[in-house]
Amino acid sequence: MLKARLQSILSGQFIRNMGWLGSAELLNRVLRLGTTVTLARLLTPYDYGLAAVILTTQEIANVFTLRSGIGAKLIQAKEEDLDILCNTAYWMNWILCIGMFTLQCLVAFPVGWFYGNNAVVLPICIIALNYLLLPTFAVQGSLIFRENRLKIPAICNAVQSGLMNALTITFALMGMGFWSIVLPILLTVPVWVIINRAHHPWRPTGKFSLERWQELANFAANFLGVELLTKIRANVDYLLVGRFLGIEALGMYYFAFNAGLGISLSVIQSFTWSIYPHLCEVKDNLAAMRQRYFKSLKTIAMIIVPMVLLQASLAPVYVPIVFSQKWVSAIPILILICLSAIPRPFAEAASMLLQSVDKGRLDLYWNAIFTGLFIACILGAMQFGIYGVAVSVLVVHVLAIPLFSLWAKNYVFRFSRPRLAPSK
Known part of the structure; x- marks a missing residue:
């Protein structure tokens, strides 16, 4: 019976998608481990601190391009609307990306002033060039997700x-310092x-068009707000630690984050992104959505919880051996x-559940509350x-997230039953 239950859980398109993304991310992390070991031995905490400032700026700016919500709307859109929305999304992406390239170059100067170190200005401008490539593949990437062919982004991620890891190690061995992480x-x-x-x-029709851009913009607004708040939470501790405790303290904290949560978080994001197209397929069937949602949670819990506990318990053993003794003080962090x-x-x-039933505004409200609470705890x-x-990072997540998860589940599957299409 147990074997039958496991086979039931570990089957279907969702598991295949999650398997592809998870496998790609696992390969990424194995390769990244070698890179992290190399960097830990060749780079100083000061180099790590500078890289953290540059990458944090980039991560926040990425929200307005990679995770703007335009692609998420294409995944959810009705088939008859897809051609028009894809063409409009293509041109909207160009407008956004050119704007973000310009804005990031301008922001680089106040960022250098904020940290009292102008060495970050040029790399922040150079790394912004990737925005100018994004519109050339963004729509295709969203349509691949819509078609549940997550094997393709998994291959992209792995390649x-x-x-990236080969180049990083090469540049580090050449003595390029923080540039070995950025370039x-x-x-x-x-x-x-x-x-x-x-x-x-x-491919785009070749004719510039923003037909029905309001539809894309309205959907993307809530999605963008959530992603922006998520990125702020993911990076605000870096910003505050670097500003108030110094670049070297930031380097130590950044190392601990990437050697610890960085591994788990990448796998988590790969798995949870599989949920969104999985739920969007049955967004008009509440019973099917409920079944898929809870089955997905069980699968993720079976993988993530043991993985995180194992990694945390082994940290005192592998950190001094793998990364060298100079990072031992980062183990508790x-x-x-x-x-x-x-x-x-x-x-x-x-969050994916709320987005899939067009309740993104509620997800936005929760993220605004949680971000405010998170920043207050960090400052305290x-x-x-x-x-x-x-x-404080651990405590606020352990106390707040279960409450949100329980509320979202009850809202969609219990309280909003009359407003969502029931199973027929």
Whole structure:
């Protein structure tokens, strides 16, 4: 009976998609481990700190391009609307990306002033060049997700990861410092262009058009708000630690985050992104959606929870052996932040559930509340140093996320039953 239940859980398109994305991310992390070991031995905490400032700026700006919500609307759109919306999305992406390239170059100067270090200005401008490649494959990528062919983005991720890690190690051995982390990000974006365009035939009509742009913009507004708040939460601790505790403290904290939560978080995001097209397929059938949602949660829990606990428990063993003794003081931070990964996939799944039934505004409200709470906790913990910050990250996630997940589930499957299409 147990075997039959496991076979039932570990089957179907969702599991195949999750398997492809998860396998690609696992390969990414195995390769990244070698890179992290190399960087930990060749780079100083100061180099890590500079890289953290540059990548944090880039991560926040990426929300307005990679995760703007335009692609999510194409995944959810009705078939009869798809041609018009795809063409409009293509031109909207160009407008957004050119705008973000210009804005990031301008923002680089106040960022350098904020940290009192102009060494970050040029790399922030250079890494912004990747925005100018995004519109050439963004629509194709969204349509591949819509068609549930998640094998393709998994291949993209694996190929880009292999190339990026090879370049990072090469540049680090050449003594390029923080540039060894920054440049490979830009140089490997063409992988996504080539593979996505090769695996989907869609091309723009050639005629500039913004027909029905309001429909895309209205959907994207809530999605964009959620993604922006998520990115702020993911990076605000870096910004505050670097500003108030110094670049070297930020380097130590950034190392602990990437050697701990960075591994788990990438796998979590790969798995939870499989949920969105999985739920959108049955968004008009509440009973089917409920079944898919809870089955997805069980599968994710079976994988994520043991993985995180194992990683956290082994941190005192592998950090000094793999990364060298100079990072031993980061072990308590690594363990605390790593454990905060356990509730995160359930919040991600709840957000995907609300988005799939056009309740993105409620997801936005929750993220605004949670972000405010998160920032307040980080600021309060700053007086206790980076260890206090790590404790606050764990506590706020463990206490707040289960409440949101429970509320979202009840809203969609119990309280809103008359407003959502029931199963026939």
